[in-house]
Amino acid sequence: MxxxxxxxxxxxxxxxxxxxxxxxxxxxxxxxxxxxxxxxxGNAGIIQAEAAEPYGLPRDLGTLWSMVSGRSNDVTWSLRGVTQMAPALWSYFRQSAPRRHAEISRTYAQLTARATQDHAPLVEAAGAGNLIARQGMVQLYRDRAAFDADAAEAERLRRDYGVRHRALSGEDYRREDPALLRDPAGIIHWTDSWSCSAPxxxxxxxxxxxxxxxxxxxxxxxxxxxxxxxxxxxxxxxxxxxxxxxxxxxxxxxxxxxxxxxxxxPMIYKRGYHGHFETPRPPLRPIVDMDNGVVAGQMRAGLRIATGAALVTRKAPADLRQLDRGRAALSDMLEIGARVDEPQWSGTRPCLPDxxxxxxxxxxxxxxxxxxxxxxxxxxxxxxxxxxxxxxxxxxxxxxxxxxxxxxxx
Structure with missing residues (x-):
């Protein structure tokens, strides 16, 4: 001992x-x-068994330009933040090259494959089963071409790592989850992930x-x-x-x-925000809005909308653009009411270049x-x-x- x-x-x-x-x-x-x-x-509260491959830095010029120009809601940035993290970001970019990313993923997938089974005995021993839902999570698409491309990628993840999923038409999934106000182009339901109502x-x-x-x-x-x-x-x-x-x-x-x-x-500091909102019809499962870079899931405090990454300095003031944009965009799919009165939360994801x-x-x-x-x-x-x-x-x-x-x- x-x-x-x-x-x-x-x-x-x-x-x-x-x-x-x-x-x-x-x-x-x-x-x-x-x-x-x-x-x-303050995270999205998802135990992501589906995340067999870590989030690489995009390398195609179109996606990078959408981030640099501010058109993408996935990532926002400040010049000072990017300058301070420049060596780590450059290394991250290099490590995200396809061959290297595939090598990293072979290690990473061994971790995520164990995630729920390693949480399970702790959840039981802690008497915390009431906090956990085992119904998976969904990625929601408004664009048919993007859905088709990602559905093919999901099938590759099933072949390579055994990650289970369902790819459904928006019409079919809306019958399953009546919280949706209209049919999306499609959804990918990752069936093995868990969600938590109060992380x-x-x-x-x-x-x-x-x-x-x-x-x-x-x-x-x-x-x-x-x-x-x-x-x-x-x-x-x-x-x-x-x-x-x-x-x-x-x-x-x-x-x-x-x-x-x-x-x-070297570390890349990815700041994120969340807010809670009233809703008369919470979604059946957490929803990743693939077009707008936010995650929405029901928590004890209300519907939590959590943002993507803000590449800013550690002491930068709060900037809620991603949260406000995400809430507005999600309103075409979910009935979202007033924001819950609470202190504004933000947190930083500690990301290493590899x-x-x-x-x-x-x-x-x-x-x-x-x-x-x-x-x-x-x-x-x-x-x-x-x-x-x-x-x-x-x-x-x-x-x-x-x-x-x-x-x-x-």
Whole structure:
């Protein structure tokens, strides 16, 4: 048994703490706020078993121009944000080349294939089944040509990775989901994905499970991490806490902390927003509006509309263009009422240029471990990569864990 500090209580950190605890380790989970209150709180709430291939940076000139010119609602940007991230974005562009992206996807698909089965025992043990729907998610198309192209691509994903789906006409799917106001050109229903009606509450439920099993939940400052006589120490509100191992699972804040230890980790910071809206007829399943770059799904707080990526600086003021455009565009398909009065949420997806999370030992520091960079899929993959990291700490190595390890990637 080892004593281990886990820094960061989002889905990735909490799942890591549970995986280590299940192996008999004494774990302290440290965060400046309550579990699941940062990026894990505001995502679209989908455990994306269908996401066998990570989101690459588009390379065709038409799509890139639509982003640069501001016509696309998938991505917005600022000159300062793009300038600051330019080296990471260039690397991301290169890694998104077809051959390299295919190599990355062969690793990535092994993670998403396990996502729901790794969440399942935690959902059950945490008594959180009421938060989970197992009816999949849909991609909605207004353009027939785009639907036909993506339906062919979905069939390729089925052949290559076993990802299951249905491709339906808009007329057929509207009979299935009466929330739709008119027939889309078509939909792709990914049947194996799950959705969650309160992502932050699911993380909190996992954290309560961790505490009920004897884990320590501590409020503290991850930036205070330092070497100590027996390993690593971090300051908490009550006292300094020492452990043999320390795991950095701070999502987008991880590179800032690790810079003090000499690591320069390139990251693309993709900001997203959400808003909740009243609706008399929520959709049967979460809907990805493929024409307008937003996701709509029913949450406890109302119909949540979540946006794509904003490439801006970390301190840039809120810009709700994507949310406002998405809400207006979706109104032709869903009956969307007044916005729920609540503080405006935004969060940052921590994306690495090679699109894989960093999971494993720090290259130059003993008993320091990295677990971040999940991009769009931290909520999906937290339990899976948490189990891989826990195994690595216990000395177990697989081809998959080697592919995610920092040693050959930094």
């Amino acid at each position: 080892a004593e281990i500090l886990v820094l960061g209580a989002g889905m990735v950190g909490v799942s890591t703490a549970l995986a280590l605890q299940a192996r008999g380790h004494a774990v302290s989970l440290v965060d400046r706020s309550a579990p699941g209150r940062e990026t894990s709180f 932050g509450c699911l993380v909190h439920s996992y954290a309560k499970l961790f505490a009920s099993r004897g884990g320590r939940l501590l409020e503290g400052d991850a930036a205070s991490l330092r070497h100590s006589a027996h390993g690593w120490t971090v300051n908490t509100v009550a006292q300094a806490v020492e452990a043999e191992h320390a795991i950095v699972a701070l999502g987008p804040w991880s590179p800032t902390l690790l810079r003090r230890f000499g690591y320069r980790i 699109m894989l999370p960093l999971v494993g030992a720090a290259p130059r520091h003993q008993r320091l471990w990295f677990h971040f960079g999940h991009g769009h899929q931290g909520f999906t993959l937290g339990p899976t990569t948490g189990a891989l990291l826990a195994a690595a700490i216990d000395g177990e190595e697989t081809a998959l864990s080697r592919a995610l390890a920092p040693a050959h990637r930094l």
